[in-house]
Amino acid sequence: MSFSSRRRNYLLTPHRxxxxxxxxKKMLSHSFVLDCLGTTGADTFSHFELLxxxxxxxxxTSKDRAPSxxxxxxxxxxxFHTNLPLREAFLFYNKKHGLTNRKHIQISFNEIRHIxxxxxxxxxxxxxxxxxxxNGDNPEDSASDVNASDDNNDDNKAFNGPxxxxxxxxxxxxxxxSNFDHNPELANYLYKLIKHGVFIAVVTAAGYEYNxxxxxxxxxxxxxxxxxKGLTPEECDRFFLFGGECNYLxxxxxxxxxxxIKEDGPGGxxxxxxxxxxxxxxxxxxxxxxxxxxxxTSFHNSIKNMHIRGRVIRKKRSVGLVPTPGMEIPREALxxxxxxxxxxxxxxGSAPGVDLxxxxxxxxxxxxxxxxxxxxxxxxLQSYLGVSAVKxxxxxxxxxxxxNDFAARTVCPCIWITSPDETTYILKSILRLAGxxxxxxxxxxxxxxxxxxxSLDFTEAERRSKAVKxxxxxxxxxxxxxxxx
Numbered sequence: 001m002s003f004s005s006r007r008r009n010y011l012l013t014p015h016r017x018x019x020x021x022x023x024x025k026k027m028l029s030h031s032f033v034l035d036c037l038g039t040t041g042a043d044t045f046s047h048f049e050l051l052x053x054x055x056x057x058x059x060x061t062s063k064d065r066a067p068s069x070x071x072x073x074x075x076x077x078x079x080f081h082t083n084l085p086l087r088e089a090f091l092f093y094n095k096k097h098g099l100t101n102r103k104h105i106q107i108s109f110n111e112i113r114h115i116x117x118x119x120x121x122x123x124x125x126x127x128x129x130x131x132x133x134x135n136g137d138n139p140e141d142s143a144s145d146v147n148a149s150d151d152n153n154d155d156n157k158a159f160n161g162p163x164x165x166x167x168x169x170x171x172x173x174x175x176x177x178s179n180f181d182h183n184p185e186l187a188n189y190l191y192k193l194i195k196h197g198v199f200i201a202v203v204t205a206a207g208y209e210y211n212x213x214x215x216x217x218x219x220x221x222x223x224x225x226x227x228x229k230g231l232t233p234e235e236c237d238r239f240f241l242f243g244g245e246c247n248y249l250x251x252x253x254x255x256x257x258x259x260x261i262k263e264d265g266p267g268g269x270x271x272x273x274x275x276x277x278x279x280x281x282x283x284x285x286x287x288x289x290x291x292x293x294x295x296x297t298s299f300h301n302s303i304k305n306m307h308i309r310g311r312v313i314r315k316k317r318s319v320g321l322v323p324t325p326g327m328e329i330p331r332e333a334l335x336x337x338x339x340x341x342x343x344x345x346x347x348x349g350s351a352p353g354v355d356l357x358x359x360x361x362x363x364x365x366x367x368x369x370x371x372x373x374x375x376x377x378x379x380x381l382q383s384y385l386g387v388s389a390v391k392x393x394x395x396x397x398x399x400x401x402x403x404n405d406f407a408a409r410t411v412c413p414c415i416w417i418t419s420p421d422e423t424t425y426i427l428k429s430i431l432r433l434a435g436x437x438x439x440x441x442x443x444x445x446x447x448x449x450x451x452x453x454x455s456l457d458f459t460e461a462e463r464r465s466k467a468v469k470x471x472x473x474x475x476x477x478x479x480x481x482x483x484x485x
Contacts, residue, residue, distance in 0.1 A: 025109060162393040170205075288317065288371050
């Protein structure tokens with residue numbers, strides 16, 4: 001078999017596909033081939049809307065009867081927490097990108113992903129705003145008249161959007177294996193959301209227990225930005241970080257540093273989430289040890305069988321397969337490692353740890369088995385903060401079944417992005433659709449000159465940024481406190 005044939009076969013495997021998007025793409029291809037997407041495209045998306053609504057009703061009332069039509073067409077379909085105004089989202093996206101004018105290239109997987117994303121953030125608005133835009137206007141037109149507004153005017157406007165937004169870290173807020181050093185546009189949108197009462201939480205697989213400095217290194221630029229903006233104590237209380245998927249909860253303190261939230265006693269997050277069966281406070285340590293033992297053995301076997309240039313590291317609540325310094329692990333080897341462990345655990349029956357909530361995922365450059373997952377992390381934040389599923393939004397890049405954002409789909413609406421740039425665009429769209437302006441200065445391609453902000457200590461920010469670059473992001477080990485040039 002040739003290399004190209006093997007590659008095609010690999011790309012056809014289910015773990016690299018999304019059933020819903022692939023099915024939608026197939027349905028739209030008929031219109032493209034017949035050169036009638038311009039006349040049938042919007043109606044096709046209306047039909048998708050109808051099938052999703054039928055599926056939501058079936059999930060809510062009649063799961064004991066025959067599956068919904070959508071479930072029969074896409075057996076892997078999951079839960080929809082809100083309606084999805086797909087027709088409206090398609091019309092907006094088509095107006096912007098001219099999909100129906102194309103004659104040679106049909107609508108792509110990523111374009112459908114973008115339309116689904118936009119439909120989801122539109123659905124999180126209150127019904128009064130949705131009704132206002134149902135007259136066929138561009139959904140962003142209602143916000144265009146406030147694009148030049150300043151922060152002070154926006155502070156007095158009601159926010160019409162999600163109450164809690166959770167984020168993956170790598171490849172969502174910052175590049176994979178890097179840190180949030182300097183991204184003023186994204187930092188500003190996060191700041192504006194916090195100012196308008198939205199809870200922001202980073203839910204990351206990075207697990208350094210309660211070693212606060214290591215998390216601060218990863219978010220150094222964002223925390224410095226918050227400090228420069230002078231968030232009030234009340235606003236600082238709206239920023240959280242969940243490390244190790246769902247194992248270590250921290251919040252932003254009044255000094256703009258992260259601080260652990262106590263686990264037990266009044267106000268403790270263990271106390272507040274003990275009623276959730278899957279919460280870490282209810283885990284048996286023997287199960288934790290059993291799961292990690294199985295994962296460690298499986299990862300060592302993968303290194304041996306596939307001659308992987310990597311090493312296994314074990315933490316308190318996770319086991320990782322990471323590359324040897326200076327080396328890379330092929331994507332195929334990481335996928336095989338993840339799927340092999342998933343298969344092993346499935347066949348283990350009642351072995352210790354098998355029933356523990358877990359996340360086994362390909363992180364892009366590494367593979368991990370974590371105790372707990374983002375389903376548990378987001379669910380506990382909803383309980384701790386008193387936010388419902390339909391007012392929560394999770395944004396991440398790992399929504400295939402070998403990714404660690406996949407589990408969040410069961411507890412809240414999700415946005416599937418592929419880079420921090422896409423995250424930035426999504427937040428800008430949320431702010432606009434929520435009725436808030438994005439100033440022309442923020443929209444310009446020229447980056448703001450933050451060196452003019454006297455309240456921001458750039459010497460300290462630069463020192464911390466350099467320190468991050470010499471931190472082992474896998475273990476959290478600080479190789480050198482300072483770099484020397």
